Amino acid sequence: MTTASNLLAFLGLVVTLLIVWRQSWPARLRLFAAQSLLLAALASTVGVLAQRRGLLLVAAVVVVVKGLVIPRVLARIGSGAPVRPITPGRSSGITLLVVGGLVVAAYVIMLPVTSSVELPTEGAIPLAFAMALIGLALCVTGRDALGHILGFLVFENGIFGLAILATYGLPGIVEAGVFLDVLVIVLIMEAVVVQVRREHDSIDVDRLRELRG
Amino acid sequence: MNRLVYGVIAAMGIVAAGLGGYGMAGGAGTLRLAWLVPLGGLELTLDPLGGLFLGLIGLAAAPASVYGMGDPDGGGRGRLAYAVFVASMCLVPLAANTMTFLIAWELMSLASYALVLHDRESEESVRAGWIYAVMTHAGLACLLAGMLLLGAEVGSQRFADWRAAAPALAPATRDLAFVLLALGFAGKAGVIPLHVWLPLAHPAAPSHVSALMSGVMIKLGIYGLLRVSLDWLGVGPPWWGATLLVAGAVSSVIGVLYALVEHDLKRLLAFHSIENIGIILLGIGSAALYRVAGLDALARLGLIAALYHTVNHAAFKALLFLGAGAVVHATGTRNMEAMGGLIKRMPWTAGCFLVGSAAIAALPPLNGFVSEWLTFLALFQNTRLDAVGQNLVFTLGIASLALTGGLAMACFVKAFGITFLALPRSDAAAGAHEASPPMRLAMLTLAAACVALGLGPTLVVPVFGSVAAAILKTPPSATGGDWLTLRVAGEFASLSTAAIAVALAASLLVPFAAFWILGAARRTRAYETWGCGRIVQTARMEYTATAFANPFKRVFDFFYRPSKRLDIEFHPESRFFVERIEYENPTRSIFDDWLYRPALELLQAAARAVGALQSGSANQYLAYILVALLLMLVLA
Numbered sequence: 001m002t003t004a005s006n007l008l009a010f011l012g013l014v015v016t017l018l019i020v021w022r023q024s025w026p027a028r029l030r031l032f033a034a035q036s037l038l039l040a041a042l043a044s045t046v047g048v049l050a051q052r053r054g055l056l057l058v059a060a061v062v063v064v065v066k067g068l069v070i071p072r073v074l075a076r077i078g079s080g081a082p083v084r085p086i087t088p089g090r091s092s093g094i095t096l097l098v099v100g101g102l103v104v105a106a107y108v109i110m111l112p113v114t115s116s117v118e119l120p121t122e123g124a125i126p127l128a129f130a131m132a133l134i135g136l137a138l139c140v141t142g143r144d145a146l147g148h149i150l151g152f153l154v155f156e157n158g159i160f161g162l163a164i165l166a167t168y169g170l171p172g173i174v175e176a177g178v179f180l181d182v183l184v185i186v187l188i189m190e191a192v193v194v195q196v197r198r199e200h201d202s203i204d205v206d207r208l209r210e211l212r213g
Numbered sequence: 214m215n216r217l218v219y220g221v222i223a224a225m226g227i228v229a230a231g232l233g234g235y236g237m238a239g240g241a242g243t244l245r246l247a248w249l250v251p252l253g254g255l256e257l258t259l260d261p262l263g264g265l266f267l268g269l270i271g272l273a274a275a276p277a278s279v280y281g282m283g284d285p286d287g288g289g290r291g292r293l294a295y296a297v298f299v300a301s302m303c304l305v306p307l308a309a310n311t312m313t314f315l316i317a318w319e320l321m322s323l324a325s326y327a328l329v330l331h332d333r334e335s336e337e338s339v340r341a342g343w344i345y346a347v348m349t350h351a352g353l354a355c356l357l358a359g360m361l362l363l364g365a366e367v368g369s370q371r372f373a374d375w376r377a378a379a380p381a382l383a384p385a386t387r388d389l390a391f392v393l394l395a396l397g398f399a400g401k402a403g404v405i406p407l408h409v410w411l412p413l414a415h416p417a418a419p420s421h422v423s424a425l426m427s428g429v430m431i432k433l434g435i436y437g438l439l440r441v442s443l444d445w446l447g448v449g450p451p452w453w454g455a456t457l458l459v460a461g462a463v464s465s466v467i468g469v470l471y472a473l474v475e476h477d478l479k480r481l482l483a484f485h486s487i488e489n490i491g492i493i494l495l496g497i498g499s500a501a502l503y504r505v506a507g508l509d510a511l512a513r514l515g516l517i518a519a520l521y522h523t524v525n526h527a528a529f530k531a532l533l534f535l536g537a538g539a540v541v542h543a544t545g546t547r548n549m550e551a552m553g554g555l556i557k558r559m560p561w562t563a564g565c566f567l568v569g570s571a572a573i574a575a576l577p578p579l580n581g582f583v584s585e586w587l588t589f590l591a592l593f594q595n596t597r598l599d600a601v602g603q604n605l606v607f608t609l610g611i612a613s614l615a616l617t618g619g620l621a622m623a624c625f626v627k628a629f630g631i632t633f634l635a636l637p638r639s640d641a642a643a644g645a646h647e648a649s650p651p652m653r654l655a656m657l658t659l660a661a662a663c664v665a666l667g668l669g670p671t672l673v674v675p676v677f678g679s680v681a682a683a684i685l686k687t688p689p690s691a692t693g694g695d696w697l698t699l700r701v702a703g704e705f706a707s708l709s710t711a712a713i714a715v716a717l718a719a720s721l722l723v724p725f726a727a728f729w730i731l732g733a734a735r736r737t738r739a740y741e742t743w744g745c746g747r748i749v750q751t752a753r754m755e756y757t758a759t760a761f762a763n764p765f766k767r768v769f770d771f772f773y774r775p776s777k778r779l780d781i782e783f784h785p786e787s788r789f790f791v792e793r794i795e796y797e798n799p800t801r802s803i804f805d806d807w808l809y810r811p812a813l814e815l816l817q818a819a820a821r822a823v824g825a826l827q828s829g830s831a832n833q834y835l836a837y838i839l840v841a842l843l844l845m846l847v848l849a
Contacts, residue, residue, distance in 0.1 A: 109846045133839075140836040148831070 001049040001120045005165060008042040009124035012161060013103070016131050016154060020099050020138065021092055025078045028150060029071050035131075036066035039157055043164050046121065055169045062160075065179050070153065070186050077190050078146050095141050099134050106130035113166075121165040128165050132158025145193045145203040149186065156182055216282050218292045222299055223278035229303045230271030236264020237680055243309065250312050253370045258309035261683040262444070265520065266306035266436045272662075273429045273527050274299045276655035277421040280535050283651030284421060284542070291328050295422065298324035302425075305433050311360045311370040318356070318433075322349045325430060328422045329414045341413035348410040352400030356437075359393030362386070363445070372445060379447040387446050391453055394441045402434025404494065405464040406804045408487050412471070415486070416479035416547065420538020421655075423479060427486045428531035432523055435493055442501050443516070443684050454501030455606045461494025462613035469620040470772060473627070473765050474800050476758045477547045478537045481628055482530065485573060488617055489526040492588060493519045495610045499591045500685075502606075506598050509687045511591065514701055516681035517674060518587035524673075525580040525666055529572040532659035536566035539648035539656070540632060544641045549628070549758045554637035558645040563633045565656040570625040572663045575618050578714035580666035583699075587674075588614060590706055620765075627761045636752040668710055670699045759798060766798065773800035 015035045019028050040062040047055030103126075110126040117125075135155025142148040160178070163170045170178075197203050236242075236259040247254030259267075281295070301320035308314035326349070330342040364370045366386050367378040379387065396407070403411040411431070415423045442453055468487030475481040496519030503512035539562045540555060541547050556563040572579040575586075592614065595607035637643035648656070666673060678701075682689040698709040744750045766775050778797040784790035826837075 105843060105847075109843075133843075136835070136839045136842065140832055140839050142832065142835075148835075151835075 128161035226274030233268025356397035398437030458498025465491025
């Protein structure tokens with residue numbers, strides 16, 4: 001169980017780092033779907049090994065909502081946007097360095113947790129937490145609304161992974177509520193982004209500065 | 214509909230007055246509804262002081278509501294706010310824990326805010342409402358901080374527990390609680406320099422509401438100050454009383470000085486409210502100082518004076534505001550320079566206004582005289598204190614009360630004379646009409662109250678004495694004297710307003726008696742008024758309010774800092790003929806210039822500095838969240 005959870009969480013982190021590195025929107029979207037599927041795999045692994053049947057259902061919902069529905073909606077949102085929001089030549093090197101720092105920070109912050117918890121999955125907890133932090137960092141560095149949405153979803157995925165690893169899943173009602181929230185947020189953002197694009201011909205966040213009071 | 218609503222509110226006022234009278238007479242009662250309000254539940258308690266203020270509110274609300282029935286432009290809109298206003302005021306003196314008190318207090322503030330915004334089209338009203346909202350909420354913040362501090366230190370939000378636990382609190386805590394609560398209540402009472410909202414907000418509301426705001430609502434600030442300085446926190450250090458006394462002295466003089474140069478009738482009355490709050494504070498301050506020194510009889514005297522003046526001010530200020538409302542309604546302006554000659558057109562209103570003016574100017578035998586005399590008595594006996602510093606404070610109080618009395622007299626000579634006497638200064642004043650019957654009834658009731666409170670101090674003072682004894686927790690003493698003469702200060706002084714009234718009435722008869730004895734001719738000859746040799750007498754030749762106030766402006770030049778503007782348009786043919794002269798002589802407020810403007814500029818500078826955080830970049834805002842999260846996780 002330790003090996004399996006460590007491996008899956010590690011793969012999840014790698015995919016997250018790839019999201020940070022890649023600039024092309026369709027590629028990031030595919031990576032997000034892959035991350036969601038990895039988490040679903042993690043959930044079902046933990047569910048089988050720890051005898052939690054509920055987690056299998058959760059994994060199925062993750063596959064449907066985060067693996068299929070949300071990427072499809074995101075693709076629809078991004079269909080009009082340029083594939084790369086930034087000009088070529090400006091790489092994501094600095095961001096990757098910062099994100100690396102966040103992974104270290106995640107280990108430091110989770111040190112008291114991992115040292116006090118006696119779970120077979122404890123080794124993967126900092127990895128999931130790093131995913132959450134990187135999600136927030138993606139929000140911070142996002143150059144358009146799409147980047148923000150993606151960052152938020154990655155953040156949410158990280159929290160989900162953390163919940164599975166630290167407590168073997170949240171109560172069913174909480175889990176259901178969170179899924180619904182995420183879905184609704186994505187749908188609302190779709191409407192907003194479409195509206196913003198119609199009004200301003202762009203979804204670049206820099207344009208928001210004009211709204212400053 | 215209008216009449217029904219106001220009638221119900223008036224009836225509610227009378228019921229409240231009855232309940233208050235029951236409380237003053239020693240009746241106590243508690244109502245607890247724990248489920249109604251979170252954090253302590255609704256809790257109402259009737260005690261003598263609360264009963265006194267409840268009765269005051271009820272007795273003022275009844276005539277004000279009757280007036281509202283007959284007020285053609287004050288009714289209609291704002292009925293709900295008015296009902297909430299009266300009801301919440303009734304709850305304030307009954308509240309027995311923090312939550313109940315603050316809810317009632319805030320309801321009262323919000324309802325009066327809505328009433329200040331009565332005339333929503335007028336920019337002046339909107340500004341008044343804005344300043345009122347800011348000041349009242351700054352006061353609420355102070356109250357909230359003070360009450361939560363006390364609640365946390367004592368471990369209970371009930372006022373009764375504070376009373377029991379206060380003597381054991383650390384002095385620093387008590388001092389801090391006193392400062393916070395006193396600031397909050399003083400803001401509502403309109404004590405200088407927290408008065409800026411008062412002269413703006415009171416005139417903006419409809420007149421029956423102005424009467425209640427000035428007559429009763431600011432008295433709830435006094436109620437709070439009484440509770441803080443004498444009741445909740447126990448016996449405090451002398452500087453509490455000294456602060457109140459100095460604040461009273463400053464408020465009374467400065468309030469009347471501002472009133473003197475004010476030509477807006479309702480604003481003039483509002484400034485006089487500040488003055489009278491100052492006089493009340495003189496009584497409270499002296500009571501607090503005497504109490505610390507252990508002079509219980511004198512403390513009671515000071516408190517009786519304060520309570521008496523509180524009630525008196527409610528009576529005559531409500532009367533004056535109602536009279537001013539009738540005048541404003543009849544002439545369509547609040548500017549005194551456009552009035553004049555109204556005594557012939559509105560004799561009832563003029564008569565009532567005259568009674569109110571004489572009362573507020575402290576002329577015997579009316580009620581203002583009695584309470585100011587009692588305040589003087591309380592202040593003069595400071596020689597029995599053995600502290601030079603405190604004696605100096607008392608001397609300041611005496612001097613300012615004397616100055617205030619004289620200036621108030623001058624001010625009401627102006628207010629009554631310019632408004633009601635001489636020839637009308639505008640067409641509107643010439644076409645004025647008498648107030649409607651309900652309005653007259655309301656004014657007559659209050660005028661009768663002024664006379665009764667003036668003639669009957671021997672009946673009223675023992676009642677206030679028992680209330681004062683209940684707050685000071687001293688046994689009620691045999692204050693009083695007989696039915697005719699008031700003896701509240703031992704052998705120091707005594708007063709009989711009934712005797713004064715008889716003497717004054719008799720002196721009116723003296724000339725007639727003299728004529729009769731001398732056998733002079735009693736033939737009446739009708740002839741024109743002597744016009745100083747002028748052929749025609751027009752309103753333009755009359756003394757104006759500006760002219761009346763000008764000598765005072767010169768004497769108190771350092772305070773008013775008037776600026777002068779004189780515009781003369783000469784005749785094109787010759788400089789010796791003038792076509793038009795315009796003279797303006799506005800004063801400037803030292804509080805606006807030296808206190809509020811610098812404070813607001815500082816606030817704006819601070820806001821600009823903090824505003825640098827708000828760059829408009831969504832990424833930066835998200836980065837704040839990330840950094841805050843990381844910091845919290847690392848530090849926690």
